[in-house]
Amino acid sequence: MEDKFIYTDKERKLSYQILDELKDTLDKSFLENDLPMLQVQLKDSVAKNTIHRNVFGLNPILCSLQTAAIAVKDIGLKRDSVIAILLHQSVQDGYITLEDIDNRFGKSVAKIIHGLIRIQTLYQKNPIIESENFRNLLLSFAEDMRVILIMIADRVNLMRQIRDAEDKEAQHKVAEEASYLYAPLAHKLGLYQLKRELEDLSLKYLEHDAYYLIKDKLNATKASRDAYINQFIAPVRERLTAGGLRFHIKGRTKSIHSIWQKMKKQKCGFEGIYDLFAIRIILDAPLEKEKIQCWQAYSIVTDMYQPNPKRLRDWLSVPKSNGYECLHITVLGPEKKWVEVQIRTERMDEIAEHGLAAHWRYKGIKEEGGLDDWLASIRAALEAGDNLEVMDQFKSDLYEKEIYVFTPKGDLLKFPKGATILDFAYHIHSKVGNQCVGGKINAKNVSLRTELHSGDTVEILTSATQKPKAEWLKIVKSSRAKAKIRLALKETQIKDGLYAKELLERRFKNKKIEIEESTMGHLLRKLGFKEVSEFYKQVADEKLDPNYIIEEYQKVYNHDHNLNQPKETESAENFEFENPTNEFLKKNDDVLVIDKNLKGLDFSLAKCCHPIYGDPVFGFVTVNGGIKIHRTDCPNAPEMRKRFGYRIVKARWSGKGSSQYAITLRVIGNDDIGIVSNITNVISKDEKIVMRSINIDSHDGLFSGNLVVLLDDNSKLNMLIKKLRTVKGVKQVTRI
Template identity: 90%
Template structure:
């Protein structure tokens, strides 16, 4: 701010000009203003000036006069009404803190305060120092403004500013404003069909940014203006006569291209002013029945090319094969009178309507990329502008166009586009795979958030990383973008390979410590016995600590001894007592679960019966043996009926009363179809439960059916019931029984 002694002075010339514009606005808008609008506005501005609350801008311009000039453009060239004019004149007071939105609402209405709120929101976006040259920023502005009048006011304001800064001393600020006009506001004006304002913005930005080029073209155009107008007339007149003679209904538009357009062509074609083919552009628009459109267009083409020699290299036939965006037209360049090249465009009223307002809006075929569903939305606004509709009904043009896309900032001000619903983790992977893999969270607008947090348009996002972080399978459910998911899958695959190598080295080291050489054939036999079809899955379970290397070494030695006939001969055991092949008495002796026997007696010596293998949680009873010890049986033990019948006097009550750390060896009988991978599926279910350990698995297969026994270690019957339930869900398993 300026020092207080530098009092704001409203010059007589500025006052006179301001009053003139205000009178013109009042005359133009007529009854649009409410009775007290202008008195209240004058009163506020007078008090602001008296309180020295007004400051000239960076160019030394009077902000009140600038606002009035902007309002005049908004009314005359765009068609905005009362709410927009008041918002233009009052928003700086709100921005400076001299008025609140609530005060605006109560004095001038909700419509005015809403537009001012949108203008302030846009100002906040600029504070993020965005890269304004990007298409993304233009689209963010459109979606962020809430009310389309905000964008229209911004365009009017920039047009006015560009008109006023011709002779200013601050050339750096002049350049900055001009670059924004070229990169941001001219394309916005073009999208909205404000072609005159768009051309003015482009020409003025060229004037300030490339002074010599601008005046070179301007001088050449001025030197030949009268001759050029006469030339266009001389070209159009005979063409019109021939078209009428052919019975065609039409109208013709003739124009000289803008200075900016000519300069762009000179740069693109690398030639001087005289080398521009289509300095003159003529558009023939036919009023043609739908079934005769192509025929009449080619008829007009024939008439023009009969009169003037065409350049075959410059023929563009978008009539036979329309552009992918639906644009239809014939473009030809012909050698007119005095050997000057003139571009002629031939189209029908329908084609012209599509090109101007439909899906093939003019800005699309000019090379500005279309985004999402914006076409229809913008076309309806362009139609409203050109029809001169009351733009106070623009509430319908709310920011519902970006239901599928959002735009967010990086900390440096770059603007990135994402599908709606993406999270901080998506953003991290968009920046770089390594950033994504190490992401532990983020900051949205300076606040710490989880990497699961959803992003919204206008957010500034920063990623927090840790070198210890690794991608996880569940991240695939967090990310929404296919790009991020692909990177996560790749990272998981690479992690699995690394973990596999680590697990393999760990296992080899353990074998080496025990002085055991690994035979590939024996290891392959062990993997098949354990139900693994893939070596990678075997090493993955070691890396995830689901398989104990010491257990693997024990099993390896058993397989090795069996393969090399090193096992001691022993009496063949029947299938019925298969479960005793690997007795787990070491676990039973260490049993520290608490049983209450008979009349609340604790501490009695007891053992668990091997006929029914009771475990914690099973309904049980005690049986006093001949030696005086007590055997604990399940209530549904197959021997229970006989014991109750013959030795009822030896049976005592028993119940579990305390859980310790005991584990029990349980044998399950599994029967089913011998499908590919079924053994692997069964063993995977067991290995995935960290509280269940597989002691052994022995399965035989005959005629497409398998049957076998699983011995597992677990700590209570709830775990057992859950395991049985899971095993029964395996495709091909027909029966699972505890034995």
């Protein structure tokens, strides 16, 4: 039979004392029936034996009251949070429902309790608590910021109560969580006093000898330290008073935890730590004169003692992201000892000591980036209502942008909001992602498209026959998964391409047909393929029949090699006589027909317009009887026609057009990195165009230059000009 819960007299007395203190502090905050209903609820839970002592033998009701006291005094929480702290265990144990809480105490209290219970479910997954991901998951999972603040208060109280715990393993676990999780959370929220206490108590339980070594040393040197502080402060106080400042000065010894961290970092003993204490000057200054008076105090101190400029920290001009404002300087005091001096106002000191709570009465600081931005929004919400009840409507930006999910082993992974099972699979390993067929979320089977949510435990199901698909790119959200899918698809495409190529080569060989690259290229264009890889993919997927490809290949081959049906016989009258003795025609088969019937005349190409095969041209009879061939759009053509019309004769090209002509192109554009390379790449890709020279000048971000290329007709020239105009950065291409 289970032992009956006994409330000791000492615990009862302490509980009523704390309850009275809460009444006095929150008298206006509580509603008329709150306290009577709370007392009835707690008394019933004791009478019906529904509550039990924890692993350390602590009374849960007393612990809740102690936590509530910390939450109110050190953080500034109010009515809703206190009620949630006192009743959340009863809800978790099933003694009262969230619906009952909603009806009796309001939606806000029910929401906080719901958040506290959700957090407890996370611990049941045995997460790795020291990870940054778990801290962020807590912040996003709680939804209401008061849940996190209550958890910090609860852990501070627990750390205070387990000093004499017999279960050292449980004590060790609680201390580790305080060090890795709750102290960093308190720091993020600016709760520096609670952060220091958590760190010192953690060190006490985790590294007992180090803690007491430093504590004993501090106690042993306290008298001399106090004497030195007084020696340092006395002249400073005198000068500050003479300067007309209102202030008070405090001497503060570094926390045991921070001294231990410094000893480890500097690899020295206690005696090697010189800045064991700091002097804090706290000014009573009006808001509009805060900065002026802080810098005035700074000037007075640095006039008296030599400052170390490398140790100046100005969080006055630009406050820390959590709202901390202060001037930190390190000066060389009496006996050549370095002393840290902190200068701030009463308002700044309250913010530094009480963090977020102090911001409820003061203007917050605008911040940027991630979690800091989120905390700034919290402060803005608090300022709007002057209390924490505004948090009911608050949702964190972090919760909207990121999610955190567990592996079956308790590892915590971060994903963008909207991530799916497939994202998770590719995060584990590329092979797992490639073979993913679905998964399990919280032990329930789901498809690979299923969206993940914070706190889910995810398991992946795979199959050896599964292959990545192009549509998967639309399913995943993370860039990591998309990159891995693209890589897998590319590898699959290469494998399919090799298989299809080998298949076609075998089929062609069986038919005793040689594959010509040029003919195959014409076939691909005829079939409508822009990429060879897509052609091979369709062959591999059996969408294209190899026999059909062979038939079409033969048609293209016959056409390219004039092996089709023979042409009808033509009369000799239709053929033009070509004089093989003409020197020009010996070197090429471009033929000019001058003035209808005249052929074999002495002619040359004009250098003013550089005509090439295919250009519309005309002949101009020179004074020595030879003929110059000009383009019809030659810049000199209008003048020649006007003054010497009688010397112009008709001309046209005949033959195949295989001569090489030197053409100069003028190119103008933006002077970008790689522009010359891009231009030359376009030319080099065409086998029938040869680049003779390139000359480019750059000025004021623009380039201009001339290209000289060899080609055989104007159709290729026009095509080249079009291609060059598409090069990024090229603005103008003209023929000279």
